[in-house]
Amino acid sequence: MEQSVKYKNIIETALLTSGRPLSIDDLQKLFEEKVERSTIRMLLDDIKNDWNEKTLNLVLVAHGYRFEAKPMFTDSLMRLSPDRAIKYSRAVMEVLAIIAYRQPVTRGDIEKIRGVSLNPNTLRQLLEREWVEIIGQKEVPGRPSLYATTKFFLDDFALKSLNQLPDISHSEDKISHSLEEKLLSADASEQINDQ
């Protein structure tokens, strides 16, 4: 029992001071002796429960576990440094969404979906933020770069994997229904068949 408290405190301290998310592999390196992954998972659960009544949440993101402020403190914390908040334009967020949901995509794919040419600055912002990276070239004439999201993107949005992206299949059904109804209305097609 004594031992597990010691382990738990070491893990907790590491998580609070590492400055980056720590995976279970990382956490195993904390100990000279071999500590089973299952033990570490159990201890992480304990730590999570310990903090329930306190100010931080232990969350699992793409790169591992990290502590973050509970959402109830967000407003106050944002008041501390209002200039800190980085707000991206609608164009940047649209491009990010297309890369996230349709990856891997080329610049041309993005332009096709949005119906406008892509400002290079928009992509650069995402590349610089390391939310997006080039993962290769598409084997078509011109070999355009293929873009995909990074693990840092998942970290910053507190997602474990791409499966955790907000589910848009409901919206898809709704959108295609309403648009098809509006634009491919029966009377219009009758007109065609009528003559």
Place this chain on the structure above:
Amino acid sequence: MSSELQTDLLNDAKIYGESLSKLPQDLYIPPDALEVYLDSFQGPLDLLLYLIRKNNIDILDIPMATLTTQYMEYVEKMKQIKLELAADYLLMSAMLIEIKSRMLLPPIINDEDDDLDPRAELVKKLIEYELMKTASQELDDISQVGRDRFIAQGYFEKVIEPKSLPDVSIEELFNAWKNVIKRAEQFETHRINRAELSVREHMSLIIKKLGNDQLISFDSFFNEEKDPIPKLVVCFLAILELTKENLIKINQQEPCSPIYIQRA
């Protein structure tokens, strides 16, 4: 939310002094207003979606003549002002006109040809774009690190504890120092400085020393005890140079007797 933002944008926009407070009701955008609309919409698809959703108009049921006229107006205008951005809108107009004209033609009855409704492609595009628009909104609703998500960053500094060190005798320290000196000697460099000695300067000195009619012994120009060798060499060169220029004379009565120098 985004449409509120768009209205805000338009409130600030002015065209020929008149403020534009209304969003477009249909596809006929005066060319002058185009740039303003370009700012408030992400592109022609965005504009089409807005018209369908907000104004409930059937974008495929627009009189073709008006659309064509507007299209031609744009093309005219683009010759005068920079409107590269309008290209996407022109493409969209052209596409709408094409769809409309194809719908007016009797369909080709061909079982093999799966070319369906001419509108289908546009509808597909609109669906995908609106879906991605929704997705971007959903993504933006998630709190992000750097904006409204705060991660714990406790500070940790590695402190190195002072170790107790072994005692050192004075003798050992002295030996170590001697070794350092010894090694340092091996690296000592011998620097050769360029002596700032000028032959011309010595020539002047010799002339001065000779005065007008004096006869001075050759040896007295050289102070071997005090002067470094380079200085002696330069002095000798100066004497040779003066002789060559016929300013002094070197005399000797007989072999091995003293040599004298005098002004020429």
